[in-house]
Amino acid sequence: MTRTKSLYLLCSAAPPVFDVAHVIEDAQARGWDVCLGLTPMAAHWISQSLDGLAALTGHPVRWQYKLPGDPDVWPVADALLFAPATFNSLNAWALGLTDKFALGVAAEAVGKGTPVVTMPCTNAALAAHPQFEQSLATLRGAGVTVLFGEDGFVPGPPGVDSPPHFPWQLALDTVDATPTA
Template sequence: MTTTKTLYLLCSAAPPVFDVAHVIEDAQSRGWDVCLGLTPTAAHWLSGNLDGLAALTGHPVRWQYKLPGEPDVWPAADALLVAPATFNTVNAWALGLTDRFAVGVAAEAIGKGTPVVTMPCANAALAAHPQFDQSLAVLRGAGVSVLLGEDGFTPGPAGPDSPAHFPWPVALDAVDRVTSSAA
């Protein structure tokens, strides 16, 4: 008997979000049932693909909180991957500013003890801001596996529209590791 685990893939508006369909397919090939959550700007960027992404995952793509009394349309998460996690998302999450659905779900997962992996995606200028290091330290201290630098995404210079390479497979490998060690 095969048991499928549920992965919440929470994406911010950074250029690697345009590869999310391939990431979902890769996660599914690893045995994950994927639920896709987006920041509002990421939802805007992918607006022409939301129906296709919902069909690919078998779940509604979410970027807004449900209304009180509405049923939850996603199964419970076994793990979360927050990637690409922009400068704004990382800082809001660490500070507990949960006005955006994806950040709120990620913040709540920490309190639930759900394994969480994040791969930030910020340029070197933003990554040099002192709040960014503080926020990453807060997330690490809360048990979040942060993939930045040699073990994940390496920030490049400010200015380019997209990083040369966003290591999605490294992020999914980390999710597999944290869930196998939690089992």
């Protein structure tokens, strides 16, 4: 009997997070057992859907660290997708700041050698900040596949609430093509 591949899907508070149920369904159709982790603000944004998302995945939706001594409630990850990943989340992750559950899980995945893919979601003004490119370079240097620019998410102008198209299919295709742990 073969074990189902486990995918940790981590999301920041950016408008594409509202599509997460469809992304989970697509990943499941591709053979992934999906565990959903959120930043606290993303959890707030989709708070009305958390129970339904837990039912959809069959796992608790997490946005907070467990207490010491509590059991792990997710299977071990075979791959991790952090998308949408905001300007703030990417910079904090690259700097090793793990005060938020999703950031800690992503940082540990890199250290464990778990295949990690991320797709930023930010506007062009924030993407022009010098720390952003340094953070992307740091994550790439750590082995993270970063889908940004011509090969991923292309940022739009500031002030636009929702990007016209967030390439979720590209993110899932990249995860599928990445050798798993």
